Amino acid sequence: MTKLRFHIRFPEEKIPEPVVYHIGHDYRVVTSIRRADVRETTGWMDIELSGDVEEIERAIDGLRQQGISVDPIELNVVE
Amino acid sequence: MAKMTALICRECGKEYPTEALHVCELCFGPLEVKYRYEDIKGRMSKASIQDGPMSLWRYKDLLPIEGHPAVGLHAGMTPLVHAKNLGAFLGLDELYVKNDCVNHPTLSFKDRVVAVALTRARELGYETAACASTGNLANSVAAHAAQAGMQCYVFIPSDLEAAKVLGNLIFRPKVVEVEGTYDDVNRLCSEIAGERRWAFVNVNIRPYYAEGSKTLAFEVAEQLGWRAPDQVVVPMASGSLLTKIWKGLHELCLVGLLRSVRTKVNGAQAEGCSPIATAFKNGRDFFKPVKPSTIAKSLAIGNPADGYYALKTATESGGSMESVTDDEIKEGITLLARTEGIFAETAGGVTVGVLQKLVKRGLIKKHDVTVAYITGNGLKTQEAVVDSVGRPFRIPPSLAKFEHTFGRQGAA
Numbered sequence A: 001m002t003k004l005r006f007h008i009r010f011p012e013e014k015i016p017e018p019v020v021y022h023i024g025h026d027y028r029v030v031t032s033i034r035r036a037d038v039r040e041t042t043g044w045m046d047i048e049l050s051g052d053v054e055e056i057e058r059a060i061d062g063l064r065q066q067g068i069s070v071d072p073i074e075l076n077v078v079e
Numbered sequence B: 001m002a003k004m005t006a007l008i009c010r011e012c013g014k015e016y017p018t019e020a021l022h023v024c025e026l027c028f029g030p031l032e033v034k035y036r037y038e039d040i041k042g043r044m045s046k047a048s049i050q051d052g053p054m055s056l057w058r059y060k061d062l063l064p065i066e067g068h069p070a071v072g073l074h075a076g077m078t079p080l081v082h083a084k085n086l087g088a089f090l091g092l093d094e095l096y097v098k099n100d101c102v103n104h105p106t107l108s109f110k111d112r113v114v115a116v117a118l119t120r121a122r123e124l125g126y127e128t129a130a131c132a133s134t135g136n137l138a139n140s141v142a143a144h145a146a147q148a149g150m151q152c153y154v155f156i157p158s159d160l161e162a163a164k165v166l167g168n169l170i171f172r173p174k175v176v177e178v179e180g181t182y183d184d185v186n187r188l189c190s191e192i193a194g195e196r197r198w199a200f201v202n203v204n205i206r207p208y209y210a211e212g213s214k215t216l217a218f219e220v221a222e223q224l225g226w227r228a229p230d231q232v233v234v235p236m237a238s239g240s241l242l243t244k245i246w247k248g249l250h251e252l253c254l255v256g257l258l259r260s261v262r263t264k265v266n267g268a269q270a271e272g273c274s275p276i277a278t279a280f281k282n283g284r285d286f287f288k289p290v291k292p293s294t295i296a297k298s299l300a301i302g303n304p305a306d307g308y309y310a311l312k313t314a315t316e317s318g319g320s321m322e323s324v325t326d327d328e329i330k331e332g333i334t335l336l337a338r339t340e341g342i343f344a345e346t347a348g349g350v351t352v353g354v355l356q357k358l359v360k361r362g363l364i365k366k367h368d369v370t371v372a373y374i375t376g377n378g379l380k381t382q383e384a385v386v387d388s389v390g391r392p393f394r395i396p397p398s399l400a401k402f403e404h405t406f407g408r409q410g411a412a
Helices: A019-026 A053-065 B037-043 B046-050 B056-062 B084-090 B110-123 B136-148 B162-169 B182-195 B206-223 B240-254 B275-281 B307-317 B326-340 B346-360 B378-385 B399-406
Strands: A002-010 A030-038 A043-051 A069-072 B004-009 B031-035 B080-082 B094-099 B128-132 B151-157 B174-178 B231-235 B264-270 B321-324 B369-374
Touching: A002 A053, A019 A030, A019 A043, A019 A053, A043 A053, A053 A069, A069 B182, B031 B206, B037 B056, B037 B240, B046 B056, B056 B110, B056 B206, B080 B206, B084 B094, B084 B326, B084 B346, B094 B206, B110 B136, B110 B206, B128 B136, B128 B182, B136 B151, B136 B162, B151 B162, B151 B182, B162 B174, B174 B182, B206 B240, B231 B240, B231 B346, B240 B264, B240 B307, B264 B275, B264 B307, B264 B346, B275 B307, B275 B321, B321 B326, B321 B346, B326 B346, B326 B378, B346 B369, B346 B378
Parallel strands: B094 B369, B128 B151, B151 B174, B231 B264, B231 B369, B264 B321
Antiparallel strands: A002 A043, A002 A069, A030 A043, B004 B031, B080 B094
């Protein structure tokens, strides 16, 4: 079991969608939201994903394909 | 008694021991160093500072180390130049340039943060230093690690320019070129930082690393005769530098070295990567990440870790934010060079360009004591101005031809 922490950011059109539900439903990944700020035009979440690494990777790819950005919890570490 | 009492979460306030930690386990907020200011006040004075070394370590009582400085002993104490010519051009009586172009050993403000990060890393028992960088940070980590006898890993994107790669290789670190998009490189580096027992300076050592930036506030206050400036203009990449300058000025108040701080903290970004300045201009307290496209590579952070805190600082201080185009950046570099004889890298062009805009908007006034932070040396980004500096005069080896070109008095 691996636990990885991410900062997820939604574009405006994804705000009404149950994104976190789908992560848990479509992949064998457990979600734990620690902080979030979802508004009318933008939203972000600091979230922990637990599961097999391959499954977490699949979940991340799935989110990115929907236009949702997935970054490390530290955001930009290349500076 | 230890001056550092804890690492504290900037969001929920949960405290942690002063180890190599950077994220709150509870809310995932960033951690920062908490000090016991009352004790520091008792042992830190203007006289004790003036008796200290001519480096940033003269302020070690307010820096996050427990013992003696061990790495980067000559970083800091760069000149504060009274920029009379640039001031006259802009209509400012008291303009100063904090010139970190000449920081030791790698000519950028990163020498401050890395000196502090690796001194702390040594205290915590680390033997390997690491970073992910496209420029100044890699230079500084590699140089300091070489001096400290530490192993060093530098991660860079595989499409980085040859000159920048060379600038790292000379110090003999292990330079790892990572293939993929910026996001791929970024994520891999974050994962490696989590896996290895390395001092990854801007990841697991970040709470200590970031504190080094406060010395840019300490030095300016001392060099101005122990007063805080009315205005500062600070370039923003992650936004950390701006927040730490503000924190540093307030710490000087807390330990009794400044009576008050009314400094307006202004942030500067390149238009091609201005998530923080754009949010500020739109009156938002959050930023939207961007894909950078600017010549100011050292500021090209599209998803800045301290963006939220930078917005908060500028607002609280009564400051402002602005951005400049690539052409304005080049103009800023050449303006600073021809008026003050200082050749800054592109981030310096951003600072000067934004300074000019803030003066034009009436936000910085003639009599304001204003400090512009110039954070890196122009020799590192010469390609940015290669088309903006003109060409040499070419003449045959003949006095007559020389005088024909320049006249008998030597004026062209």
